[in-house]
Amino acid sequence: MSIQGWTYLLVGLTFSVYIGIAIWSRVQSTSGFYVAGRGVHPLANGMATAADWMSAASFISMAGLISFMGYTGAIYLMGWTGGYVLLALLLAPYLRKYGRYTIPEFVGDRYYSQTARVIAVFCAIFVSFTYVAGQMRGVGVVFSRFLEVDVNVGVLIGVGMVFFYAVVGGMRGITYTQVAQFCVLIVAYLIPAVAISWKMTGWAVPQIGFGSTLIEGQYAGMALLETLDAIHRDLGLPEYTGAWVNGKKSMVDVLAITMALMVGTAGLPHVLIRFYTVPNSRAARWSAMWALIFIGLLYTTAPAVSAFARVNMIETLNEQAYSNAPPWFKSWEETGLIVFTDRNGDGVIQYRGNPDSNELSVDRDIMVLANPEIAKLPAWVVALVAAGGLAAALSTAAGLLLVISASVSHDLLKSVWWKTMPQNVELRMARISAAFAVIVAGVLGIYPPGFVAQVVAFAFGLAAASFFPILLLGIFDKRTTKEGAVAGYAPGDWIHRSLYHLVSFCGSHSYRRSVVVRNQPRRYWIYWYGAELHSCHHR
Amino acid sequence: MAALLSLWFVVSYLLGIVFVEPLNQFSLGGFPLGFWFAQQGSIFFFIILTFVYAFGMDRIDRRHGVNEGPASIPPTSTSETTE
Numbered sequence: 001m002s003i004q005g006w007t008y009l010l011v012g013l014t015f016s017v018y019i020g021i022a023i024w025s026r027v028q029s030t031s032g033f034y035v036a037g038r039g040v041h042p043l044a045n046g047m048a049t050a051a052d053w054m055s056a057a058s059f060i061s062m063a064g065l066i067s068f069m070g071y072t073g074a075i076y077l078m079g080w081t082g083g084y085v086l087l088a089l090l091l092a093p094y095l096r097k098y099g100r101y102t103i104p105e106f107v108g109d110r111y112y113s114q115t116a117r118v119i120a121v122f123c124a125i126f127v128s129f130t131y132v133a134g135q136m137r138g139v140g141v142v143f144s145r146f147l148e149v150d151v152n153v154g155v156l157i158g159v160g161m162v163f164f165y166a167v168v169g170g171m172r173g174i175t176y177t178q179v180a181q182f183c184v185l186i187v188a189y190l191i192p193a194v195a196i197s198w199k200m201t202g203w204a205v206p207q208i209g210f211g212s213t214l215i216e217g218q219y220a221g222m223a224l225l226e227t228l229d230a231i232h233r234d235l236g237l238p239e240y241t242g243a244w245v246n247g248k249k250s251m252v253d254v255l256a257i258t259m260a261l262m263v264g265t266a267g268l269p270h271v272l273i274r275f276y277t278v279p280n281s282r283a284a285r286w287s288a289m290w291a292l293i294f295i296g297l298l299y300t301t302a303p304a305v306s307a308f309a310r311v312n313m314i315e316t317l318n319e320q321a322y323s324n325a326p327p328w329f330k331s332w333e334e335t336g337l338i339v340f341t342d343r344n345g346d347g348v349i350q351y352r353g354n355p356d357s358n359e360l361s362v363d364r365d366i367m368v369l370a371n372p373e374i375a376k377l378p379a380w381v382v383a384l385v386a387a388g389g390l391a392a393a394l395s396t397a398a399g400l401l402l403v404i405s406a407s408v409s410h411d412l413l414k415s416v417w418w419k420t421m422p423q424n425v426e427l428r429m430a431r432i433s434a435a436f437a438v439i440v441a442g443v444l445g446i447y448p449p450g451f452v453a454q455v456v457a458f459a460f461g462l463a464a465a466s467f468f469p470i471l472l473l474g475i476f477d478k479r480t481t482k483e484g485a486v487a488g489y490a491p492g493d494w495i496h497r498s499l500y501h502l503v504s505f506c507g508s509h510s511y512r513r514s515v516v517v518r519n520q521p522r523r524y525w526i527y528w529y530g531a532e533l534h535s536c537h538h539r
Numbered sequence: 540m541a542a543l544l545s546l547w548f549v550v551s552y553l554l555g556i557v558f559v560e561p562l563n564q565f566s567l568g569g570f571p572l573g574f575w576f577a578q579q580g581s582i583f584f585f586i587i588l589t590f591v592y593a594f595g596m597d598r599i600d601r602r603h604g605v606n607e608g609p610a611s612i613p614p615t616s617t618s619e620t621t622e
Contacts, residue, residue, distance in 0.1 A: 066578075071559070074577035078551045081582045085547045088589040089540055093596075207579060211569035223569040241574040243559040254556050285596055289589040296582045303578040 006383030007146045014184050014387050015161060018394070021180055022165030022173045030423050033170030033430050034101040034406050036277040040175055045283075046290020048175045048395075049274045051182035053080075053265075053291070054298060055131075055396035056138030059185060059389050064367030067306035067313075070232075070240040072249050074303075075257045081292065081299050082258070083265025086468075088288030091266060092275040094475045096284035101276065102403075103269045103467065104411040110474040114415070120470075121411045124269040127463050128400040128407075129437075129444070131270075135397040136445030139390060145335075145369070146386040152446045159442035161394060166401050167434045174398045175277060181391035186297060188388025192372045192381050193301045196308045199375065200224070210304035217315050224307055231314055236353030240310070247353075260464055267468035270399040273406070309367045312374050317360060318351040325349070328373035337363040401441065405434035543588050550576060550584040 001009075027033050040048070058080070066073025100106050104124060108117025136155050143154025165173045190206075197209035200216060201224065214220055219227045228240040238247040249257075265271070274291075275284045316326060322340060332338045339361045340349055352358040369389070372381045409430040554562060555577035562573030570579070 071574055071577060074555060074581075077578055078555055078581050081585050082547065082551050085544075085585050085588055089543060089592055208568075210579070211567070211575070213569065225569055225571070225574070241563065241571050243556075243563070243573065243577075251556060255552060258551065258556065282593075282597065282600065285589075285593040289586070289593050292586050292589050296586050300579050300582050 001379060003379045003382050004147065006380045007386050010380070010383045010387040011147070011390060014180075014391065017180050018161065018165060018177045021176045022169040025172045025176050026168045027170040027172045028427075030101075030410075030427050030430065032172050033427055034276075034402075034410060035273075036170075036172040036175045038277060038279055040277040040279075040287075042278055042283045042287035043290050044175065044179050045274060045278050045287040046292075046294055047182040048178035048277075049271060049287065049291035050294035050298075051178040051185065051391070051395035052274055052399040053268075053271050053295060053396070054185065054392055055135055056142075056389060056393040057134075058298065058302075059189065059392035060138070060368050061365045063302040063305040063309065063371075064364040066303050067310045067367050068364050070228075070238070070248070071243045072254060073306065075249075075254055075261065077299055077303060079258045079261025080265055081295060083262040084288060084292040084295065086262060086266040087271070087275075088285060088292065091272065091471055091475070092284045092288045093281035095272060095471070096275050096278065097281040099276075101410055102406045103272050103471070104407060105415070107470060107474065108411070108415070111470075117411060117415065120467075121407045123463075123466050124407045125404050127269060128403045129440070132397050132400040132404075132437075132441045133444035135393045135400070136441050138393040139397070140445060142386050142389045142393070146383070155442055155445040158390075158394060158397070158445070159438055162398050162401060162441075163435060163438045166398050166405070166438060167431050170430070170434075171273075171277060171402055174402055177398065178395045181395040182294060184391040185388040185395075186294070188384045188391070189298050190301060191384060192375070192377055193305050193308075195377055195381065196312075196371065196375045197304065200308055200311070206301045206304035206308075210307055214311070217311075219311070219315070224311065228307060228310060231311070232353075235314075235318070235351060238353075240307070263468050264464035267463040267466070267471070269463070269467065270396075270403045272467070272471075273403060274399070305368065305371065309371045309374065312371070313362065313367075314351060316374060317349050320349050322347050322349055326374075328370055332366055332370060337366045397441065401434055401437045404437040405430050408433035408437075540592065543592055546584065547588055551581045555581045 027037075029037070031037050062073075062076055065076065095103075095106060098106055098109075100109065102124075104117045104120035107120040108114060111117075136158055137151075139158030140151040140154035143149050143157060144151040147154075165177050169177070193206045194204050197206040198204050200214055201209035201212040202215045203209035203212050210224065213223050214227060219231075222230075225241055229242070232239050238245045242248065244251055275287065278284050278287050317329065322342065325340075329338060333340065341359050341361075343357065343359050344350070349360050350357065351360045369385060372385060409426055409432075413429050413433075414426055554573065559573030559577060562576065563571035565572040567575050
């Protein structure tokens with residue numbers, strides 16, 4: 001069966017499972033809609049949190065980025081996992097103990113202020129909308145690449161899916177579909193990783209294969225990482241495992257970005273509300289641990305995938321005749337994501353560190369999608385990766401949409417305008433705002449606003465610099481007042497971001513990419529995958 | 540908890556970033572040690588830290604008799620929001 005046939009089969013199968021779960025877990029109460037009745041097992045909540053957090057960017061873009069960054073890729077690995085230690089120790093159990101439905105509700109109560117609550121609502125909605133637009137676009141792109149439908153049709157299919165299970169099932173529906181989506185995405189990530197590790201090093205565990213000796217290809221008998229360093233030296237690139245070598249970020253940059261990502265992770269509202277769905281704060285502690293285990297499974301595999309892909313790519317392409325290039329090279333070349341410029345006219349691909357003699361440019365974001373093809377794995381594995389990418393994007397989108405819906409119906413409509421709103425009306429309002437949010441997300445996915453880079457950067461910065469300090473101080477410092485909290489929101493964000501901006505690397509990378517995006521509309525989608533990654537580059 | 544947060548800081552910021560080059564002189568299996576901490580080890584340590592925290596808090600809760608009961612049993616709907 002062809003790649004396309006397998007993709008239809010696997011995507012159809014996984015989507016029916018998601019719909020089945022949504023129907024089985026539909027809700028009739030506001031408690032069910034907002035916090036899944038607080039009856040979620042910590043293990044299940046761990047899986048749901050992992051799927052909630054790991055979006056199209058983690059699944060598709062991260063390994064590729066690390067592959068091109070070498071050691072410095074650790075900023076994503078440590079930044080996006082280390083935040084969970086802060087979450088588990090400092091926030092999750094205490095927020096759960098307080099026992100409300102939403103984060104703005106906690107803020108409003110703790111700081112005895114409607115103003116603080118309303119500001120928190122707008123922050124949550126803003127963060128979630130910018131984030132969700134990228135996810136919907138990601139869904140559209142996976143569809144268009146693997147099923148050859150229009151990107152916009154893909155976005156519409158994604159909207160339909162999320163509409164169904166978010167509106168019908170609320171948090172309960174989302175939780176159990178996220179559990180299923182986690183299983184799909186982790187299997188889709190691990191199978192190619194294990195297969196490649198087995199093939200290249202003889203170890204089935206990628207985390208071990210990562211530090212082992214290669215058993216095939218022209219570098220057989222050499223340790224993987226030593227080989228990579230040697231290849232990079234030969235090509236005039238900075239060594240893969242080298243830390244503070246020329247051409248890589250400085251220590252101050254790495255420290256600042258890692259810290260920013262950790263704090264940002266701990267402050268994202270859609271991750272925080274997941275800890276409201278468990279029975280008590282003890283369960284919140286254990287489920288944070290489970291979440292980190294499940295996230296760690298992908299995050300410790302990713303750098304191994306990066307290293308394998310790097311060796312594979314250079315070995316398959318460098319010094320090869322262009323006319324003999326493998327089929328996947330041609331098909332990605334058509335998308336414009338691989339570009340070969342024959343500078344010296346010898347018809348041979350030369351990959352070099354020096355921009356004047358380098359003839360090959362490969363977009364970072366295609367590494368995970370192209371990896372199974374590069375390693376010559378069967379068609380069903382390629383299709384599985386597509387289904388995994390969809391699971392990652394859909395699960396994150398659904399979690400974000402619930403934040404928006406709960407913020408509108410519970411924090412704005414109920415607390416500000418209609419305090420005595422009966423439960424059944426509130427539930428209907430929650431469903432209507434969820435439906436509305438899904439549609440807006442779809443529209444944003446189809447007509448992406450041009451200024452998205454700045455907006456997404458702002459959204460992540462807002463999560464890092466507003467929610468985290470406000471929640472942390474609210475929990476541990478009795479003296480923090482409402483005036484302090486309200487005043488801390490806006491300037492806090494700007495001070496934080498300009499500080500990070502000063503010490504980090506001024507967004508030169510993302511600037512270059514946004515220029516590329518503007519000039520080449522067909523590459524636009526890749527931009528969306530990287531939306532979250534970009535936001536970090538901006539700080 | 541302070542000890543756990545210090546360890547969090549040590550494995551990621553110190554071993555994975557600040558002292559990465561001196562640590563790369565040593566190797567762990569086929570990994571330069573500092574590189575391993577940055578891309579693998581720190582994540583394993585994060586998981587251990589959250590485990591030790593959850594386990595330790597359970598013991599403290601038990602010692603002071605405030606065990607909230609099994610983590611997996613949902614509360615009855617009446618106890619909702621009143622805890």
